[in-house]
Amino acid sequence: METRQLQDLDHRHLWHPFTHMKQWMEDPPLVIVAAEGMELIDSDGNRYLDGISSLWCNVHGHRVKHIDQAIRDQLDRVAHSTMLGLASEPAILLGERLMRIVPGNLKKVFYSDAGATAAEIAFKLAVQYWHNVGRPEKNEFVGLAEAYHGDTTGAMSVGRTTAFHKPYFPLLFKAHFAPTPFVYRPPAGVDADATPDQVRDFCLSELERILREHGGRLAAIAVEPVVQGAAGMIVQPEGYLRQVRRLATRYEVLLICDEVATGFGRTGRMFAVEHEQVQPDLMCVAKGITGGYLPLAATFATQKIFDAFLGQPTEGRTFYHGHTYTGNPLACAAALANLDLFEEQNLVHQVEQKGVELGGLLQTLQPLKHVGDIRRKGLMVGIELVEDKASRKPFDPRRRTGAEVCRRMRSHGIILRPLADTLVLMPPLAMGMDHLRRIVDALRVEIHRLESSAQP
Numbered sequence: 533m534e535t536r537q538l539q540d541l542d543h544r545h546l547w548h549p550f551t552h553m554k555q556w557m558e559d560p561p562l563v564i565v566a567a568e569g570m571e572l573i574d575s576d577g578n579r580y581l582d583g584i585s586s587l588w589c590n591v592h593g594h595r596v597k598h599i600d601q602a603i604r605d606q607l608d609r610v611a612h613s614t615m616l617g618l619a620s621e622p623a624i625l626l627g628e629r630l631m632r633i634v635p636g637n638l639k640k641v642f643y644s645d646a647g648a649t650a651a652e653i654a655f656k657l658a659v660q661y662w663h664n665v666g667r668p669e670k671n672e673f674v675g676l677a678e679a680y681h682g683d684t685t686g687a688m689s690v691g692r693t694t695a696f697h698k699p700y701f702p703l704l705f706k707a708h709f710a711p712t713p714f715v716y717r718p719p720a721g722v723d724a725d726a727t728p729d730q731v732r733d734f735c736l737s738e739l740e741r742i743l744r745e746h747g748g749r750l751a752a753i754a755v756e757p758v759v760q761g762a763a764g765m766i767v768q769p770e771g772y773l774r775q776v777r778r779l780a781t782r783y784e785v786l787l788i789c790d791e792v793a794t795g796f797g798r799t800g801r802m803f804a805v806e807h808e809q810v811q812p813d814l815m816c817v818a819k820g821i822t823g824g825y826l827p828l829a830a831t832f833a834t835q836k837i838f839d840a841f842l843g844q845p846t847e848g849r850t851f852y853h854g855h856t857y858t859g860n861p862l863a864c865a866a867a868l869a870n871l872d873l874f875e876e877q878n879l880v881h882q883v884e885q886k887g888v889e890l891g892g893l894l895q896t897l898q899p900l901k902h903v904g905d906i907r908r909k910g911l912m913v914g915i916e917l918v919e920d921k922a923s924r925k926p927f928d929p930r931r932r933t934g935a936e937v938c939r940r941m942r943s944h945g946i947i948l949r950p951l952a953d954t955l956v957l958m959p960p961l962a963m964g965m966d967h968l969r970r971i972v973d974a975l976r977v978e979i980h981r982l983e984s985s986a987q988p
């Protein structure tokens with residue numbers, strides 16, 4: 533179909549996620565019709581580097597032969613069968629394979645189909661665990677301020693992002709919020725120039741205060757380990773997560789690590805918890821699990837948690853939760869092929885190395901007038917743009933500076949999407965240095981352009 537027709541039909545019928553639809557309707561959308569390797573191809577044949585890995589999930593690039601073939605092979609067997617009352621070969625094989633790479637204390641996998649459902653399942657498991665072991669009063673949560681665990685009601689309750697979720701606040705269940713250890717913009721009560729250690733220690737003492745006061749009613753602490761993604765790629769100070777683990781154990785509260793964004797090599801370890809040698813009680817993954825091909829998510833639990841759900845059907849210990857496409861065979865086949873490629877290419881090691889090299893390139897942006905802070909872990913990058921560097925004063929949000937820079941990146945053949953005025957770079961993990969260099973060079977041009985334009 534002609535580009536113009538597709539654009540008209542999109543405007544007429546579609547409602548896009550996380551999108552200001554009024555602005556969306558003002559411009560003809562870019563319509564993606566194909567992809568190859570690191571590039572997305574639009575309906576006019578233009579090519580764009582996929583700088584956000586199709587929303588933080590693509591791993592090896594697009595149309596990867598091995599994954600394509602695995603899905604086709606599975607298609608010749610069965611596209612979908614239910615896991616309610618039946619077992620499924622790809623789901624079994626994937627479960628065994630995942631157990632080889634997740635932290636050793638995690639022994640069971642519960643599949644679903646999105647990051648939000650993986651988080652939702654972790655929260656429900658935590659509450660029912662305490663119920664099943666005779667402590668039903670432990671049903672509240674601690675989250676981090678501005679955390680993001682997805683857009684279902686439970687996920688919004690624990691990851692309460694004011695900008696996204698404010699209208700729903702009356703619907704959300706009770707949660708306590710500990711300050712985020714954000715060094716560039718420290719929480720109230722910490723000096724603006726505090727060191728990472730000072731920020732970390734303050735945030736931990738606040739967390740401990742909550743645990744001391746409410747521990748008897750708390751089911752779990754939920755954190756995005758090492759990097760708090762949607763809040764602006766906030767990299768936690770070293771040692772923070774380790775201490776959160778220690779506090780969770782001390783106050784008898786489960787630790788849920790949401791690895792939806794950080795998992796599958798993104799931070800230079802297979803899972804971010806490995807940076808801090810932390811073993812969570814529950815862990816959520818999604819996005820990269822299928823190499824960014826198909827919707828699949830997983831929530832991992834310890835044997836101790838699993839055992840608390842065993843009993844006679846009449847005892848009410850069962851986990852009554854499931855989705856129609858839980859453990860979909862095509863998605864599991866893609867995930868298995870994805871893991872083959874991780875192994876064959878020693879990809880996690882590559883990410884760590886490329887991350888360091890990318891870090892060097894990004895440093896060349898630091899002197900630019902409007903670059904306030906550059907945050908990176910592995911291939912997870914946030915570049916925060918500010919109006920005034922000395923005072924860290926943000927741009928007026930009405931200028932939508934981050935969105936405008938990303939829009940202009942398209943003329944360089946690059947797709948990026950910001951988080952407010954933090955430019956996000958989340959390339960497919962297999963993206964080479966030549967492409968990464970091209971992205972940083974284009975960023976330099978477009979961020980520099982802000983200096984000369986009163987109105988970006």
Ligand SMILES: Cc1ncc(COP(=O)(O)O)c(C=O)c1O
Nearest residue numbers: 646647648680681682761792793
């Ligand atoms: C840490 C984290 N958890 C959960 C989610 C929600 O994932 P999904 O969009 O697949 O529901 C995201 C999405 O960005 C995320 O970053």
